[in-house]
Each structure stands twice: as structure tokens, then as C-alpha cells.
Amino acid sequence: MRAYGKGFEEFYNRVRDEGVKYIRRDLDKPIKVEREGEGDILSVTAENEEKKIKIEADLVVLASCIVPNKGAKEIIKLLKITQSADNFLLEAHPKLRPVETATDGIFLAGCCQGPKDIPDSVAQACGAAEAASIPLFQGKVEVEAITSSIDDEICSGCRSCESVCVYGALSFDEEEGVMTVNDVLCKGCGSCGSTCPSGAISMNHFKDVQIYAQMGAMI
Ligand code: SF4
Numbered sequence: 001m002r003a004y005g006k007g008f009e010e011f012y013n014r015v016r017d018e019g020v021k022y023i024r025r026d027l028d029k030p031i032k033v034e035r036e037g038e039g040d041i042l043s044v045t046a047e048n049e050e051k052k053i054k055i056e057a058d059l060v061v062l063a064s065c066i067v068p069n070k071g072a073k074e075i076i077k078l079l080k081i082t083q084s085a086d087n088f089l090l091e092a093h094p095k096l097r098p099v100e101t102a103t104d105g106i107f108l109a110g111c112c113q114g115p116k117d118i119p120d121s122v123a124q125a126c127g128a129a130e131a132a133s134i135p136l137f138q139g140k141v142e143v144e145a146i147t148s149s150i151d152d153e154i155c156s157g158c159r160s161c162e163s164v165c166v167y168g169a170l171s172f173d174e175e176e177g178v179m180t181v182n183d184v185l186c187k188g189c190g191s192c193g194s195t196c197p198s199g200a201i202s203m204n205h206f207k208d209v210q211i212y213a214q215m216g217a218m219i
């Protein structure tokens with residue numbers, strides 16, 4: 001066992017010296033907590049590769065897990081941000097953009113992103129506040145030049161592209177029955193273009209004819 005974090009290893013060693021026992025168990029087999037006979041004694045049973053372990057205890061304290069708030073789904077839908085496989089809010093990049101989300105202007109701090117202790121939450125909140133202050137001080141933001149463009153004449157309104165855009169840049173025009181793109185939100189990733197079965201989506205400054213021309217010139 002290796003306890004990460006400042007002072008955690010020292011804490012781990014200290015409590016071991018004070019009599020705390022850490023026992024390796026087989027994670028595939030559940031731990032059972034049962035009452036022994038009619039008395040107050042509880043027994044905890046677990047298994048590891050070598051043997052069955054049984055411990056009698058006056059008191060059993062279970063460490064409960066942390067799960068996302070029930071309201072997180074609404075926030076995710078409202079702000080059009082992404083979520084990880086365990087349903088916490090997802091950062092734009094785990095190493096390079098840890099406090100930013102796929103949606104510009106939305107930043108993460110604390111347990112909404114995953115279980116965290118107080119020092120980590122405070123540090124992340126400082127980072128998120130600083131990241132949010134950059135466009136405020138600059139007074140402007142630069143948007144992506146290569147954005148997608150949808151041809152109304154070709155779009156059949158099938159809505160296949162809508163779900164692939166993690167940036168929430170696509171919205172359906174119910175009146176016209178066509179998909180529309182928000183140029184400010186679009187990051188030009190091209191995912192929608194590769195999904196469209198009608199070939200209605202192209203990327204500005206990066207159209208097929210331009211690519212063919214480049215290839216032709218190269219060949
Ligand atoms: S290019 Fe990417 S960001 Fe832009 S609308 Fe398509 S999927 Fe969304």
C-alpha cells in the first residue's frame with residue numbers, strides 16, 4: 001500500500017505503530033459483517049488469496065463511497081458539459097486543462113469532478129477562479145476560425161449529428177426542420193461532419209474541395 005499526498009505516508013506509518021492493522025483482501029469477494037449469536041459482538045469476514053479472515057469487533061465503521069449529486073444530471077444538461085463514466089463532471093483534459101470543461105466559460109472545482117479532500121478542493125477552486133478571470137481581464141475571447149457549416153438545402157433533419165457534439169454547438173431548428181451550428185461554441189473538431197449521412201456538414205476554411213486541391217497540388 002502506498003498512501004499518496006503530503007504527509008499521508010507518515011500518517012499511515014504512525015497509525016500502524018499505534019496498532020492499526022491493514023489487511024489485504026480479495027476485492028472480488030464481498031466482506032460480510034454479521035452479529036455473533038445473541039450478543040453485541042460483530043464478526044467481519046473477508047477472504048484473500050491464502051485464507052479466510054475473521055475478525056470479531058465491538059464496533060464496525062464502514063467507509064461509505066461518494067457518488068455524484070442527483071442534481072448533477074440537470075446541471076450537465078443545462079450547461080452542456082460532459083460527464084465521466086462514473087457520472088461525475090468531466091474536465092477538458094486531465095493534465096493540460098484540469099479545471100476547464102469542454103464548454104468555454106464553465107470551470108470545475110471540488111467534488112463535482114470526483115471525490116476530493118479539502119486542500120485539493122481549495123487548490124482547484126483557486127485555479128478555476130484564476131482561469132475564469134483571464135477572459136474577464138482580457139475583455140474578449142478568441143473563437144475557433146475553423147467551424148462547421150451546415151447546408152440547409154441538403155440537411156434532412158435526421159439529428160444524428162446532435163449527440164456527437166460534446167461542445168453543445170448544434171441545435172435543431174424545429175420550424176425549419178434543419179440543424180444549426182453556433183459558431184461561438186463550435187470547436188471545429190469535425191465529429192459532426194463525419195457523422196452526417198447526407199454530407200450536409202463541411203468545415204469552414206477546410207472544405208473537401210480545398211483538401212482535394214491540396215492533394216492534387218501535392219501529387
Ligand atoms: S465541428 Fe465539432 S464542435 Fe463544431 S459543431 Fe461539429 S461536433 Fe460540434
Ligand code: SF4
Nearest residue numbers: 155156158159161196
Ligand atoms: S446529421 Fe446531417 S442531415 Fe442529419 S441533422 Fe445533422 S446535418 Fe442534418
